[in-house]
Structures are given as structure tokens and as C-alpha cells.
Amino acid sequence: MADRSSTAHAPALLFLRPASELTLKSSRTRRRFQQLLVRNLKDALRSQEIPYRFQGSWSWFLIETEAPLQAIDVLRHVPGIGPIMPIELVTGTTLEEIVRRGTETFAERVRGRRFAVRARRRGDHPYRSRDIEVELGAALRPFAERVDLTNPEVTVYVEVREDRAYFYTTILKGMGGLPIGSQGKALVLISGGFDSAVAAWLALRRGVAVDYLFCNLGGKAYERAVLQVAKVLADAWSFGTRPRFYSLDFGPVVDEMRRHVRPAYWQVVLKRLMYRAGEAIARESDALALITGESLGQVSSQTLKNLHAIEAGTSLPVLRPLLTYDKEEIIDLARQIGTATLSERVREYCALTPDRPVTATRPEAVDQEMAKLPLSVLEQAIATATVYDLRALSASELVTPYLFIEEIPEDAEVIDCQSEALYEHWHYPGARHMDPWQLLQQFRHLDRNRVYVLYCPRGLQSAYVAEVMQREGYEAYSFKGGVPALKAYAQARGIEVPEF
Structure with a gap:
């Protein structure tokens, strides 16, 4: 089972497991839940435009991607995903190759530190998981301070799956929980x-x-x-x-x-x-x-x-x-x-x-x-x-739809953002004058419980200021159409408007 979004140069691999809670379900329920989980994680990667290739089985998923950091970030937002392990080495499955390549890759990682090797195996192989732990551990031991199976500073994990062995040392916590949609x-x-x-x-x-x-x-x-x-x-x-x-x-x-x-x-x-x-x-x-x-x-x-x-x-x-x-x-x-x-x-x-x-x-x-x-x-x-x-x-x-207003609410404070000369010539009754720069510097001192209507000659500068104020939690609007529209609004309500 695979989804190829693009070809990748030296792509990274991410090893995932479903959240542990899914393993407690009956086979029928778990199958349905994991189908939803796969749908959701693919949607997560696609929605962020992350190229990927997907492989999966009953108990694990493998994501191949050119953008591992972005993929990890979004996958940790998908309910139903358990641990996420960035793969550091992939080898064949002979015990000799696992030990040789594992030693080459992780000798410096364990140097002078306490370490452990943990292995899991799935498929038909002429050795046990315990054999990997013993032989790779023995090969790494000369480089390390000592083996510590209780509280190691570095743990080398080996997952043998059919014809590939995957190595990793980092386990990232997924969101856990249940796949979205599984509960209605x-x-x-x-x-x-x-x-x-x-x-x-x-x-x-x-x-x-x-x-x-x-x-x-x-x-x-x-x-x-x-x-x-x-x-x-x-x-x-x-x-x-x-x-x-x-x-x-x-x-x-x-x-x-x-x-x-x-x-x-x-x-x-x-x-x-x-x-x-x-x-x-x-x-x-x-x-x-x-x-x-x-x-x-x-x-x-x-x-x-x-x-x-x-x-x-x-x-x-x-x-x-x-x-x-x-x-x-x-x-x-x-x-x-x-x-x-x-x-x-x-x-x-x-x-x-x-x-x-x-x-x-x-x-x-x-x-x-x-x-x-x-x-x-x-x-x-x-x-x-x-x-x-x-x-x-x-x-x-x-x-855009939330910036403009075509009427002035009864309890609103009106702020004129024209030049001082234009304000002196005409302003909406009761409006206070603040040029856009001044208002941007001082609006945080205004009462957050008031409604503010801003206007300027064309309604553009006041719209910008209103947007900044809205982002800070103020209910602020720009009068749609600027001063010409506001004058028409005023005249329709019997307010005198002088000729320019």
C-alpha cells in the first residue's frame, strides 16, 4: 500500500505506531479505527503539502518524506497516533549486517556513555530478537562507558520487518487518543x-x-x-x-x-x-x-x-x-x-x-x-x-468582510483619521481626531468595551488601523467608502455637511 507524492533525494523515514489504546480493541473495531487513522494522517500530510510515501501494516506505519521535521510536527496533531520514531539507519536483515552497520553508525553515539540495545523482530529469520541485542551490544560495548539496561543515556532500537531492519534512538510522543470520526x-x-x-x-x-x-x-x-x-x-x-x-x-x-x-x-x-x-x-x-x-x-x-x-x-x-x-x-x-x-x-x-x-x-x-x-x-x-x-x-x-461598516452604532466612538485641516473643515459630529500613526501608537489605551468607527478620505488607511485593532481584541471598523460615503450617511440623517 503506497502513496507517492513526489520523488525524493535521500528521503527521511518515520516509523509510527498506532496509539496503544487501539490495540485493546477487537480485530473488527481496530481495523475500522486504523482505516480512519490512515485517512486522517494522509489528509494531514496532504493539507500541509508535504511530499510523502506511505506503507502500513497491522501494527506500524512507515512514512518516507523529504520534509521530516514538518511531517513530524503535523503528525503529532493527529489523534490516534502513538510514538513517532525518526529512522537513522536501514539495513538488510542478516545478523552480520545488522551488527556491522549498527556498530559503524552508533559507535560515536554511545562513546563514553551508558547504553542499551532493544530489538523487535517480525517475520521468518534465523535468529531471535535477543540475539540482536546481545551481539550488537557486545560490538558497541568497547566504545561506551558501560551497558545500562535500567537507565541508559542512549538506547539503540532495532526493528526487523520482513526484509529490512530499521534503527532509531529517538521516540517522540504522538497525540494518542482515538482517530477522529471513530466516535461519530x-x-x-x-x-x-x-x-x-x-x-x-x-x-x-x-x-x-x-x-x-x-x-x-x-x-x-x-x-x-x-x-x-x-x-x-x-x-x-x-x-x-x-x-x-x-x-x-x-x-x-x-x-x-x-x-x-x-x-x-x-x-x-x-x-x-x-x-x-x-x-x-x-x-x-x-x-x-x-x-x-x-x-x-x-x-x-x-x-x-x-x-x-x-x-x-x-x-x-x-x-x-x-x-x-x-x-x-x-x-x-x-x-x-x-x-x-x-x-x-x-x-x-x-x-x-x-x-x-x-x-x-x-x-x-x-x-x-x-x-x-x-x-x-x-x-x-x-x-x-x-x-x-x-x-x-x-x-x-x-x-475583509469584518473590517467595514455602513452605519454608526448608537454607542460607538467615532475617530476621524483625516489630516487636521480636513478635520477642521468637516468631521462627523462628536468624532475625535487622531491621525492613523497616532492611533496605531495609542489605541491600546482605549476602552476595550467600546465600539469604534474609524474613517479617512478613502477608507483605506482607517481599514488598516481597524484591522490592527481587531487583532488586538478591539471591536473597530472602518466606515465603508470613506469620507464621501460618511457625508452621504450624515446628510440622510439631517446632519449639515458643508461644500468642500
Whole structure:
């Protein structure tokens, strides 16, 4: 079985084993899991444009590649892969050649150090694995300090497979876990913060393929920030699948909830509404469960009684991989995964924090509050969901659509990036003047909880500054079309605009 992507000059070899957990499965289950694992690791290499040749058997895989460092990096992101061993020498299988070539290659490696030889053999050969260990060990012994089978500084491993012997001294830890897709699919309720991203990663590691549901409470810049987090998970950890990202405009849903539900119940009712939306999307995407980043006792809605009351609103299983994790453990995992830097820039939505939220409610009490709501607004949000293919999204698609705005929100701060003379001639009422360079140097002193609308003569410089601000976690936009469009916008609202 082989996949050839290109011919290679002196290609490197990587020896892989499936994660040990796969060996505990029945033959039928293990065969299915390993088929998924092979599919996923090939997708990982292809997606990074790494040339490779693949060979595999029941208990090992061999990757031949011109880019071993890049291949190792991506293969360590594939759930279901166990140890990865870079091959340092390949020989024939006669005992004489194994000992001779092994001594030539590793004599300097063991010089003055404690060492051991470990051998494994598969196939029909006129010697035992123990014979390799004894004879190669004896040949290397004159160069070394001594043999140490308990705590060696260098271990020379020899794997004899049919007509080839493979030597290595380094064992790299793979991701372990189960191949993605082996446990079906679930829908992750993602907010962009540390918790939901880590929960998604833990589910991926256990073989669950995931899609994402984002209930947007904060506008397009918020959506962009969360998409960036989900795209890291899709591009770096979801090989073998095509995760989808469902974005729902939850603003109208929240407005109705605030009108009809008692403030103390806002948090638990909002979660119940998100679960209900998740159940509807899960049916569409064939997901078998919901996944959340909830951690027991972390916030008021995550007490055990509140979680019970919230979960009563869905018929799907709700998986909470982080239930017993504390915040420091979660952030440490986010750093390992690569989502921490993006998650810490996601501005939290804080408009639904009542003074005294319920912390020990009952399902019946939440049912009573839910009964006050016209659920047609939730159905509308579900029906008009925007769906993204995360792995197909380009960098430009994660930037351009989120930079521009055509209206000025009521509570936004407007910043004029024109020259001082043009600002004096006309500026939008209430706008403060900061030239682009000044704003780039000073925007980190601005309030992160405000919305900012920037404008300049053509909308180009302000778009650049808005993008930089968005990358730092600010909700900032450039007014589309620059000053001419802004003047037209102002005139349409009865604001006087002088002739130039």
C-alpha cells in the first residue's frame, strides 16, 4: 500500500505506531479505527503539502518524506497516533549486517556513555530478537562507558520487518487518543474564549468529529474573532474532516428574553436557548451530542443545580470535557493547542450580568420562564444561520468582510483619521481626531468595551488601523467608502455637511 507524492533525494523515514489504546480493541473495531487513522494522517500530510510515501501494516506505519521535521510536527496533531520514531539507519536483515552497520553508525553515539540495545523482530529469520541485542551490544560495548539496561543515556532500537531492519534512538510522543470520526460527530457550542476551544480539542482527541455553533451576541467583529479560534482547531487538529461553523444572530433572541424573562434567570434561560438552537442544528448536521466548555462552579450558570436545569431543555446528551478542570489548567491546554493568544483577545459579552443571578434553580422554574418567550425569534435565528466551511476559509475571508461598516452604532466612538485641516473643515459630529500613526501608537489605551468607527478620505488607511485593532481584541471598523460615503450617511440623517 503506497502513496507517492513526489520523488525524493535521500528521503527521511518515520516509523509510527498506532496509539496503544487501539490495540485493546477487537480485530473488527481496530481495523475500522486504523482505516480512519490512515485517512486522517494522509489528509494531514496532504493539507500541509508535504511530499510523502506511505506503507502500513497491522501494527506500524512507515512514512518516507523529504520534509521530516514538518511531517513530524503535523503528525503529532493527529489523534490516534502513538510514538513517532525518526529512522537513522536501514539495513538488510542478516545478523552480520545488522551488527556491522549498527556498530559503524552508533559507535560515536554511545562513546563514553551508558547504553542499551532493544530489538523487535517480525517475520521468518534465523535468529531471535535477543540475539540482536546481545551481539550488537557486545560490538558497541568497547566504545561506551558501560551497558545500562535500567537507565541508559542512549538506547539503540532495532526493528526487523520482513526484509529490512530499521534503527532509531529517538521516540517522540504522538497525540494518542482515538482517530477522529471513530466516535461519530458532535456540535460544539463555541464562544471563542479559552474553555469551549479546549473542550472541542479534548473531544477531537477522543475521536469525535465536531462542527461548531456560535450564538453571536456582539456583531461581526465578534464573529470574526471566534471564527479565527475555530479555524485554528479546524486547520491544525481536525484532519480527515471538514468542520462547519454555524453562526446565529442571537441579538433579537436576547432582546426578547430581556423583555419577558426575570433578570435573575437571564443566564440560565440564555443557555437553555443556546442548547435548543444546538439541538436544531445538530439534527441538520447529524451530530449525536452537544459539547460545551462548562466547568463546574466556574460561573453562576455552571453550578450543578443550574446545569441540571439547563440540560433538561434538550433531548441530546451534553458532553462537558472540562467539568472538573480549573481555569489555570484550561489556559495551559489552550496554550498547547495554539488558541490561547486568540482567545484572550476575544472581548467577553457582559451585557447579561444581573446583580443576583439564580445559582440553584430547578428545571420547572426555567420551564416557566421559557414559556413567556415567543420562540419564533429563535426559530428565525436558526433558519437564517450563516454556515462556513472552516478549512476552506482563506485569510482574506477572515479579514475583509469584518473590517467595514455602513452605519454608526448608537454607542460607538467615532475617530476621524483625516489630516487636521480636513478635520477642521468637516468631521462627523462628536468624532475625535487622531491621525492613523497616532492611533496605531495609542489605541491600546482605549476602552476595550467600546465600539469604534474609524474613517479617512478613502477608507483605506482607517481599514488598516481597524484591522490592527481587531487583532488586538478591539471591536473597530472602518466606515465603508470613506469620507464621501460618511457625508452621504450624515446628510440622510439631517446632519449639515458643508461644500468642500
